Amino acid sequence: MGMNFTVQESSALYGLLAETSSDVIIKTDRDGMIVHASPGIRKLGVEPHGDVGPHLLDLVAEQGREAVTRALSSALEGRQGTRWTEFPAVTADARETWFEIRIRPLMEDSAVYGALAVMRSIDERRSLREQLFAATYTDPLTQLTNRAAFISMLEHMIAQGMEGCLAMFSIDFFRTINMKYGQTAGDDVLRVFADLLREMLRSDDIISRIGSERFAVLLPRTTPQQAQAICARVVTTMAELRQKVGDSRLAITASGSVASISESMDSTIERAELALFCAKAKGRNRLEMEKPRRAGV
Numbered sequence: 001m002g003m004n005f006t007v008q009e010s011s012a013l014y015g016l017l018a019e020t021s022s023d024v025i026i027k028t029d030r031d032g033m034i035v036h037a038s039p040g041i042r043k044l045g046v047e048p049h050g051d052v053g054p055h056l057l058d059l060v061a062e063q064g065r066e067a068v069t070r071a072l073s074s075a076l077e078g079r080q081g082t083r084w085t086e087f088p089a090v091t092a093d094a095r096e097t098w099f100e101i102r103i104r105p106l107m108e109d110s111a112v113y114g115a116l117a118v119m120r121s122i123d124e125r126r127s128l129r130e131q132l133f134a135a136t137y138t139d140p141l142t143q144l145t146n147r148a149a150f151i152s153m154l155e156h157m158i159a160q161g162m163e164g165c166l167a168m169f170s171i172d173f174f175r176t177i178n179m180k181y182g183q184t185a186g187d188d189v190l191r192v193f194a195d196l197l198r199e200m201l202r203s204d205d206i207i208s209r210i211g212s213e214r215f216a217v218l219l220p221r222t223t224p225q226q227a228q229a230i231c232a233r234v235v236t237t238m239a240e241l242r243q244k245v246g247d248s249r250l251a252i253t254a255s256g257s258v259a260s261i262s263e264s265m266d267s268t269i270e271r272a273e274l275a276l277f278c279a280k281a282k283g284r285n286r287l288e289m290e291k292p293r294r295a296g297v
Contacts, residue, residue, distance in 0.1 A: 023038070023040060023118055023119065023120045024037065024038055024040035024041050024043075024044075024099075024118070024119040024120070025037065025038040025040075025116070025117070025118055026038075026041065026056065026116070026117040026118075026119065027106070027114060027115070027116055027117075028056050028072075028114050028115045028116075028117070029113070029114045030076065030112065030113055030114055031055075032055050032056050032057065032072055032076065032115070033053065033054070033055050033056075034046075034053035034054055034055070034056055035053070035114070037053065040119075043091065043097075043121075044059050044089055044090065044091055045090075045091060046059070056068070056072055056115075056117065057069060057072070058090070059089055059090055059119075060087050060088075060089060060090065061087070061088040061089060061090050061096070063087075063088060064086075064087025064088050064089075065087075067085050067086075067087060068085055068087050068101060070085075071083075071085045071101065071102075071103045072103055072115060072117075074103075075103040075104055075105045075112075075115040075117075076105065076112055076114075076115055077105075077112070078105050078107065078112050079105065080104055080105065081102055081103045081104050082102075083102065084100040084101065084102050085100060085101050085102070086098060086099070086100045086122060087099060087100075087101065089119075097121065097123055098121070098122050098123050099119045099120060099121055099122060100119070100120055100122050101117055101118065101119045102117065102118050103115050103116070103117040104116050104117075136148065137149035137152075139208075139209040141187055141190060141191065141209070142190055142191055142194035142209050143194070144194055144197075144207050144208055144209045144215070145206065145207070145208040145209075146208060146209060146210070147208065147209075147210040147211070149208060150206075150208035150210050150216050150218070151265070153206055153208075153218055154166065154218060154261070154265050154268065154269075155265050157218065157220065157261055158261060158262075158264065158265055158268070162220055162221070162261070163220075163221060163222075163261065164218065164219050164220040164221055164222050164260075164261045165218075165219045165222050165223075165224055165226075165227035165258050165259065165260055165261060166216065166217070166218060166219070166258070166259050166260075166261055166268050166269070166272045167216070167217040167219060167227060167230075167231045167256060167257065167258050167272070168210075168214065168215070168216050168217075168256065168257045168272045168273065168275075168276045169193070169197075169214070169215045169216075169217070169231075169234070169235075169254050169255065169256045169257075169276075170213055170214050170215075170254060170255050170256075170276060170280070171189060171190070171193060171213040171252065171253075171254050172252070172253045172254060172255055172280075172284040172285060173284075174186065174189070174212065174213035175213075177189060177252070188243070189243055189252050190209070190213065192241070192243055192252070193215065193238060193252075193254060194207070194209065194215070196234065196237060196238060196241070197215060197217065197234065200230070200233060200234050200237065201217060201219075201230065201234075202219075202230075204219075204220055204221070205217055205218065205219050205220075206218040206220075216272075217231075218261070224258060224260055224289060224290075227258045228258055228287065228289055231256050231258055231287050232256075232287045234254070234256065235253075235254055235255070235256050235285065235286065235287050238252065238253060238254045239251055239252075239253045239254075239285055253284060253285035254285070255276060255279040255280050255284045255285065255286060255287075255288075256276070256279060256286075256287040256288070257272050257273070257274075257275030257276035257278070257279055257287065257288050257289070257290070258272070258275065258287065258288075258289050258290065259271040259272035259275060259289075259290040260290065271290040272290065274290070274291075275288040275289060275290045275291070276288070278291075
C-alpha cells in the first residue's frame with residue numbers, strides 16, 4: 001500500500017494535522033477498506049504495500065468498535081470530523097495498545113469516495129493519566145479508593161437514584177495500637193482489615209479508606225437486612241483473627257454501622273456516622289444499624 005495522494009487528498013491531509021513520524025496515515029475506499037497506509041501501520045501487523053488491505057475496523061479491538069464505527073460512518077456520509085476518538089487496537093503481538101483516530105471524508109465533485117484517517121499512539125498519555133487517577137483517588141497504604149473517590153461515587157449513586165446501603169467501619173482502639181506498638185504495626189492492622197474487606201465483600205461493593213482508621217463501603221442494590229448480614233460477618237471475622245502486632249498476636253476488633261443511601265449525601269453519611277458512634281458507645285466490636293426515624297421528625 002503506497003502513499004500516493006491526489007491534490008484533494010493532500011489538501012485534506014494538511015488540514016487534518018501536521019504529519020509526524022509517529023502518526024499512521026490511512027486512506028480508505030467508500031466501504032472503509034484500507035487502500036493506502038503510511039509505514040507506521042506495521043506496528044499493527046499490517047504491511048503498507050499490496051492491493052486493498054483490511055477494513056479499517058479490523059484494526060480496532062472489540063471494545064473500541066462502536067466508537068470508531070460512528071466516526072468512520074460519519075466521515076463516509078460526508079461530515080468533517082473534528083474530534084479524536086480513543087480506542088484499543090489489535091496489534092501483531094496481541095498486546096493492548098491505545099490509539100486515537102480522527103477521520104475525514106475524501107470528496108470529489110461533492111461526492112464522497114473514501115476517508116482519510118490519522119492514528120497516533122496514546123499509550124504513554126493514557127499511562128500517565130491512569131497514574132494520575134490512581135494518585136488522586138487511591139489510598140497508597142491499602143490500595144483502596146480514598147475519601148475523595150468515595151464522596152464522588154456516593155454522590156453519583158444518589159444523583160442516579162440508586163438504591164443501596166452505606167456501611168462504615170472503624171478499627172477499635174487504633175490510636176492505642178499505634179502508641180503502644182508503633183506506626184508500622186498500625187499500618188499492618190489497616191492492611192489486614194482492608195484485605196479482609198476485599199475478601200468478604202462482593203465484587204459490586206465499593207470499598208474506601210476514608211480516614212485514619214475508618215473505612216466506608218458502598219453496597220449497591222442491597223437492602224438494610226442484606227447489608228446487616230454481610231457487615232456483621234466482617235465484624236465477627238475480624239475479632240476472630242489473631243493479628244501479629246510487635247511480638248504478640250492480638251485480637252484486633254472493629255466497630256461497624258449501616259445506613260440506607262437516601263435523601264442526600266450529607267444525610268446518608270450523618271446517619272451512618274451516628275450509628276457508628278452508637279456501636280462504639282455500646283462497647284465496640286459490634287455492628288449498629290441506623291435508627292429508624294419517627295414519623296414527623
